[in-house]
Amino acid sequence: MPTPTKTIPSEELLTQVIDTNATGITILDKSMNIIFWNQWMSNASSLAKEDVLHKNLFSVFPEMKNSRIEKAIELSISKGNASFISHTFNKNPFPLYSNGDKNKSIRQLTYIKPVNLKNNERYCFIQINDSTTSVYREEQLRKMAHDAQSLTKLKSGFVSSVSHELRTPLTSIMGALGLLKNGTDKVNPENMKTMLDIAYNNADRLLLLISDLLDMEKIESGKMDFNFSTININELIDLCITQNKGLSDKYKVQFNFNKDDNIPLVFADKDRIIQVLNNLMSNAVKFEPNGGTIEITSSHENNKVHVAVLDHGSGIPDEFKDKIFKAFTQADVSNTKNISGTGLGLAISKTIIEQHHGELNFDCNNKRGTCFYFTLPVNKQ
Amino acid sequence: MSEIRNILIIDDSKVSRMMVKAIAKQHFPDAVVFEAGNGDETLKLEINQELTHIICDYNMPGMDGLTLCEELKKQHPSSYITLLTANVQAATRNKAEDSGIHFTKKPVTEERILSILSK
């Protein structure tokens, strides 16, 4: 006959099971002395059983005095109430570390429970679960939710700015056309031309705005296509100076190009770089005082090509410096020449340059004007 | 202890008032006790004597105990005023102590009430 299996597990068996358990388990007597300390607790605290057994919990961990855990242990011993302490509100958890590494605190869920034996002896049972991983996962989830929320806010802000920007020129066009339509016979030819000019200029502005908006949309959705080739930046600057001649003549300013004759070639999208140069130059024309000269400089160092556009205007107001590259922000320029912009140019230019692994930024001394500059990496081939 | 004690007890709980009154009468049989269940009732009381002690609950419908005590402090500047409350949050406590109002934790016990009345 086989010997019947023992139905009561031995102390040795129980201790082994509790030691291999993946949670921290400790038991206190009613004077809060530690009478049980499992292997998990030893590993996480770097304190062996012999170091802690028969010692008061709060003499082993004096930093936990007056903590929620102490209160909960008291409540369990004096009143028999069980407590659950989440990691969220627990300012003084057990000083436990993953693999004993002091940089890796364990986030803890703590269960504190009274245990009554038949002879009315009371003990306090403490179980600690490691929630570090789930805390991390949840923090990631919250961060994602938070980012999504910010993006939504940004988008709705963008839509309302866009609507406003589109509406303004359209209102002017409608106004001008309305006058012409209703009163053709009463309007003299001179006024009629003024009306048509208003309508035309605003339609032009609307067109510009829409193409900028499409660019912005492409940039935001990551769909902007680039057509890379090897280019000489000096040639593009010369070309843009020619393209902006009409504008600069009109506003009585000049361009002076300080050319680096040994400029290395860059690998870039020609049309996009022209777009950036035109944006910076037309901005400079807007701010350069009448009769002034805009200084354009090309140079190179450390495998970077450097282009600077310096105007001698009134500079950028301090409160505006942080916002200058954001869409639809333009400083109040009502006292300078009346050149309209879409408020998107710099935002687009910055993104184009960044897509080329370059940098676009500005230096501004309010007394001497503003220098916008960008860099592009030198073509290594 | 033969001094006169004129005590005003304010608490929306009748049981709580009964307990305070019972303790007071047991130790000071000659004490005169006034009672009110809230701020409005208190301010309507006609009290012709100098109050030695005011014991007031914090959490009551209508005016809260602290506001009431500040009001009573003006009317009875020589009274020893105590706010009785289970709500022992630092903010409330500091505010009470700033206005010279004493603070005792609920529940009502003989020891706590005696310590107030012996002041």
Next chain:
Amino acid sequence: MVELSELQQDMLTELFNIGMGNAASALSEMVSEAILLSIPEVSFMEKSELTNLLEADSGGHISGVSQQFHGLILGQALLTFPTDKSLELVRLLLQDTVPLENLTEFEEEALTEIGNIILNAGLSCLADIFEDEITSDLPIFNSGSCSEVIEHSNQTNSAQQTVLYLQVDFNIEKNDIKGYVMYLFDIQSMDKLATSIESYIEKLTA
């Protein structure tokens, strides 16, 4: 059904107000924010009545924390909120505005901890009436329809049960959130409670 005299009613309300005051101090310390917990009324009702009342008040879906208790009396303690209110409460306490529609694991744990503090505070008050001990088990989080939550937390399964029911108003940063605290007893425990309340009042009026 237990009929309470005016004094008995007053006594229970006062006792639980003190308990909730203690719970509020503990919660304020945890979140460094002033919190006021008050109880307008304490009443008794049958379990079936309770389900109807919660359903009418919550619009159906509730979140709750429950704890078994034993000792001289035994039963279940339960704290519930309409689910949207539980989100609001936890986020006020965590000072967080993440726009997730459901309670996350974090928030469930936080709510369980808050419930634990409140339910234990209430149990201490009951123990004071008995001048005896009421021990409690660990808190459990539940959410679902009103009857699901009540049944799930109600493990003694006695057919006829009386509920000691209190509405708790949480006042945090000028926000007012209503929750419900319930203690479900079997008939024997209910009788013991009623006798204890009576003798407590008798001692006082003697």
